[in-house]
Amino acid sequence: MVQENDTHIYEFILLGFPTTTELQALLFVIFLTVYLLTVTENIIIITLIISNHQLHKPMYFFLGHLAFLDAWYISVTVPKLLVSLLVRNKNISFTGCMAQLYFFIALVCTECVLLAVMAYDRSVAICSPLHYTVIMTRRACVQLAVGSWLLGFLLSMLKVFFISQLSFCGPSVINHFYCDISPLLNLSCTKRRVAEMVDFVSALLILLIPLSVIIISYICIISTILLIPMAQNRKKAFSTCASHLAVVIIFFSTTLFMYARPRSINSLDLNKLLSIIYTIVTPMLNPFIYCLRNQEVKDTLLKVLCSRAAVSRVSASDL
Incomplete structure (x- = not known):
């Protein structure tokens, strides 16, 4: 049972996807398959990048970080969803909810x-190829990657702090499959204007500033490419940019709609459907997009598979 007093709820109920037992079993199989596939894909990409010297370049260094991020990204939400589908335990503690929201x-x-x-890395590579190795040094790449992680985790701390200060008096049912900002704000029984404003402004900043950098980078990239004389070149x-551009379009189109809008424009069922796209589908598609669109990654993967097959044949013949 949910414990609560007049001012605070200590446990929430994640409603998830209420449906028939048969359909919940089907959803469990689908989400489990997608989860295992996503984690496996990203581990393969990370292993390829680390173990193959030809992929020790800034572009693949950042791709490795993206793969590592996606593996954790889907792990924050899906395991709890799988548990609720399997054992029907939809409860989550207040602390667990805030921790899930934070990560x-x-x-x-x-x-x-x-x-x-x-x-930015792609714009430097295409627009200033002669200065690329000077600008995108190993130290610069590490600083950019670490800065990305620090900025994300510090900004999240600010947003979750204001949300955790709200009082939740009931009902305690979150109409979602994980603890997200919008349904939590809707459950608050105190004035939430400050928390909503902090959430809205920080969402705009973290979405629009990187998106502006991306747009400016691609304007420079396209301008430079148009000056190249041969169509083949x-x-x-x-x-080299097509896979990144595809990931950007999928990711930002959903997150902009979800987070860079006033909370009064709200549809929780629509939020759940959109959340499936960028919490489950996108991390699964990212490795496919990068592998299918990147010839160097495909060649490296094919080389590794062929060498493994050759070793297996030799071992079998020795037996």
Whole structure:
């Protein structure tokens, strides 16, 4: 049972996807498959980047961070969802809810900044190729990556602090499958204007500033590519950015709608559907997008698979 007094709730109920037992079993299988596939994909990308010297470049250094982020990103929400679908335990403590909210927001903010950093890296590579190795040094890449993580986790701390100071008197049912900002604000029984304003302004800053960097970077990239005389060379230059651009469009189109809008424009069922896209579908698609659109990653993966197959054949013949 949910414990509560006149001023505070100590436990919430995540409503999730209320439906029939058969459909919940199907949802469990689908989400479990997607979760395992996503984690496996990202681990493979990280392993490829670390173990292959030809991928020790700034672009793949940041891709490794994105893969690491996506593996944790989906792990913040999906395991709790799987538990609720399997054992019907939909309760989550107040502390657990705030912790889930903190790490989820932190990873979203980090991804926003990291995608902007990756756009900047591509703009330097295409617009200033002769100065690329001087600008994007190992030290600069580490500083940009660490800065992305620090900014995301610090901004998340600010947002969650104001939300955790609100009083929740009931009802204690969160119409979502994880602790998100909008449904929590709707459950508050105290004045939430300050928390809403902090959330709205910080969401605009963490979304619009990186998005502005991305737009400016791609304006420079496209302007430079258009000056390249041969069509084949133009296509080759843009192909290095195509996968990143696809990830940016998918990620920012959903997050802008979800977080950079006043809370009065609210539809919780629509929020849940959109949340599936950027919390579950996007982390699963990112490795596919980067592998299918990046010839160097595909060649490295094919080389590793062929070498493993050759070793297996040799071992089998020795037996």
